Amino acid sequence: MNLDEADLKLLAALQRDSTRTAQELGEALNMSASQAGRRRQRLEAEGYIAGYRARLMPEKVGLSVEAFIQIVMATHTEQNARDFVRLTQTRAEIVGAWTLTGEADYLLRVYCRDLAALNDLVQQVLLPHPAVSRVQSQIVMERVKTDAPLPV
Missing domain, CATH: 1.10.10 (Arc Repressor Mutant, subunit A)
Known part of the structure; x- marks a missing residue:
């Protein structure tokens, strides 16, 4: 630095x-x-600034449900990881994805228009994926601190 x-x-x-x-x-x-x-x-x-974007208010654009979803992989193969990462990159409602230490393998941050859309994502997309063993979701009740600037 x-x-x-x-x-x-x-x-x-x-x-x-x-x-x-x-x-x-x-x-x-x-x-x-x-x-x-x-x-x-x-x-x-020099790459210190990765880009610029507008921060939208989810509710104003019709996204009333924010959730975090923990994913446990069925098996830990390179192909499973590649396939799952590709899935996260192709679904617009998945706005963030991280690999983790601990019980879950991935943490996803998602925005959906309603609970039915979240249910569809979980039941029709994530659970049937061959790389996925378990899905646990937490619905955000209130954002008490939005994504803050990095402490530089």
Whole structure:
């Protein structure tokens, strides 16, 4: 990691609001707009910034159910893992997937329009998958802290 204090402040500012212009960033960080713009471009080019996206409100776009689903694999073969990862990448309602230590092998974060859609995902997609042995889901009742910026 080759970041100085100004880089860290710039990254923190961009995590709070990535739509800020170089002028706004420069003012906030006490540097010129051109310095802020060059630093931003360098951080993007060096891979510190993976991309930009709008954070949507799930309820506003018709996704009223958020859930976390733990997956236990039937067998731990390379092919099963590849097939299951491919499944996670092709289903739009699966917005995050992680491999885990402990009892479950994978943790999925999903958004569905309603409980029926979540049930379909579990019953018609995940459970029948040959790589899957067990599925356990937890429905989110309330988001008390949304995805926060990284502590840079």
